[in-house]
Amino acid sequence: MLTRRGFLAASSAALAKGAPRRPNVLLIIADDMNDYGILHAYPGVKTPYLDRFRKTAITFEKTYCASPACVPSRAALFSGLYPHTTGSYLNGSDPWDKAPLNATESMPEVFRRSGFTTFGRGKLFHAPVPEARHQAMWDNPVWLGGFGPFPPEKDQAGHRFWGCTPWEGPDSDFPDVKNAEASIEFLGRKHERPFFLTFGLWRPHTPFTAPQRFFEMYQPGAIRLPPPGFRSGDLEDVPPRGRELVKVWGERFVNAGEGNPEGWRKFLHGYLACTTFADWSIGRVIEALDASPYAGDTLVIVISDNGYHCGEKDHWEKCTLWEKAALTPMAIRLPGRAGAGKSCPRPVGLIDLFPTLVDWSALDKPKHELEGISLRPLLERPAAPWERPALTTYGERHASVRDERYRYIRYPDGAEELYDHRQDPHEFENLASRRELAPVKRRLGRYIPEHWAPSLGGRLG
Secondary structure (H helix, E strand, C coil): CCCHHHHHHHHHHHHHCCCCCCCEEEEEEEECCCCCCCCCCCCCCCCHHHHHHHCCCEEEEEEECCCCCHHHHHHHHHHCCCHHHHCCCCECCCHHHCCCHHHCCCHHHHHHHCCCEEEEEECCCCCCCCHHHHHHHCCCCCCCCCCCCCCCHHHCCCCHHHCEEEECCCHHHCHHHHHHHHHHHHHCCCCCCCEEEEEEEEEECCCEEEEHHHHCCCCHHHCCCCCCCCCCCHHHHCCHHHHHHHHHHCCHHHHCCCCCHHHHHHHHHHHHHHHHHHHHHHHHHHHHHHCCCCHHHEEEEEEECCCCEECHHHCEECCCCCHHHHECCEEEECHHHCCCCCEEEEEEEHHHHHHHHHHHCCCCCCCCCCCCCCCHHHHHCCCCCCCCCEEEECCCCCEEEECCCEEEEECCCCCEEEEECCCCCCCCCCCCCCHHHHHHHHHHHCCCCCCCCCCCCCECC
C-alpha cells in the first residue's frame, strides 16, 4: 500500500517530468445486471441510456465474471487475481484483510500511485476493507450506501430482500441517486491530474424497489412468461452438484416460478423496473461526463459484477456456473470514440480489465503479477484473434470454461456439462456424454486450474 505522503511525492515527480496527460477513467459497476438490457436478451426491456452509450462504445458480447457472486467477483476485478489464486470463492469470505489480498496492490491503489486522482462511491468491494486501506485507495472519504430503501413489511414477499414495490418517496432515498450525484459533482470540478472515478450501483440487485415511475414503464400483464431461455424440466440432465447450486436460494423458484405465474411475473416486473432505474442512474453520470471538459479524453467502462437468472434453468438469482450467471454486460468507450458502435464476439473476462487499464492508461506496473490479459488488441480491432477462453469458478474445483462456441463445466466429483452455444444458446442439452465431443472437453479442460488455494470461507449464495 502507498501512504498519502508517498502518493503526493510520486504525483509531484510525475508532473515534474512533463509527461503527456493520460486519459481519465470512469468505471461504472452495476450489481446483478444480466444481459436483458445491454444485450437485449429480454423483449421490451427499457434501457435507453445504455442503448445510446453502446452507439459510442465497443460492446463485448461475451464477457464473463471470475465468480458469479459479488465478493469473489469484485475481489478478482480489483486485484487482477482469480479466485483459485486468492481463495476468495464465496460471499462472506472478506478477503481484503487476509492473505494474499492483504498484501496485494488493488486497482485503485495502482492508479493512485501512478499519479491519478482517485474517487470512489457506492458499492465497490462488497466486503470490509480496512480504513487504512481505503485511504490508500481513494482521495475521497468513501460513502458506500446500501441495498435500501427496503419496502414496507407487507410488500416484502416473505423476505425483506424480495419486495417488488414502487417507491413513493423521493429519489434521494436511494444510495444510487446520492452516489450518482456525488460522481456528477466530481465531474464538475477542475482536475489538474487525470482521474480514476468508480461509481458502484446497488441496483438492479434486490430488493426490487425503485422509484414508482420505473414500475409504471412496464405493464405487468404484458411481461413475457416464460422469459427467453426457460424450458420446463431443464435440470433433468444436470449432475447433482449443479442441482445443488440451484438450491442455494431455497424454494424461490418453486414459490415464484413455473407453478406461480403471478409471482413470477411480479418478480420480473421488479427486476425490469430496477434494471431501468440502474440504466437511468448510469445515464446521468455519463451525460454529466459528456457535458464536462473531460468528455474527449476519458475511457468509460460499464460492467456488472455478475449475471442473473430470472427463472432460466429453474433458478432465481446467480451463483451457478451456467451462462446466465456468468455472462456480464460490458461496453467500453475509448477516448475519441474509436470503434463506436462495434461489437466484439470474443470471450473475455472481467479479470482482463485490470491489465487493460494498466496498459491503456500507462500505469506503473502493479507489485504483483496480474492473471488477466490486456484487451487492447480487441479494443483496437474487435474481430482480432483471441485464443484464451473465459474461466468462471464458484467454490473449490467448481469450474466453467467458455469459448466462442462451447461452455464446459466440471465439478469436484468429476461430473461434467457441455453445451454447444451455436446450436443451443440457452444450454438446454448437456452434451458431456457425447464421445465425439471428448476433444472439446480435453481442450477446454486444459484451462481448469490444477492448483486451488484453500478457501477463505464464506457461504454459498
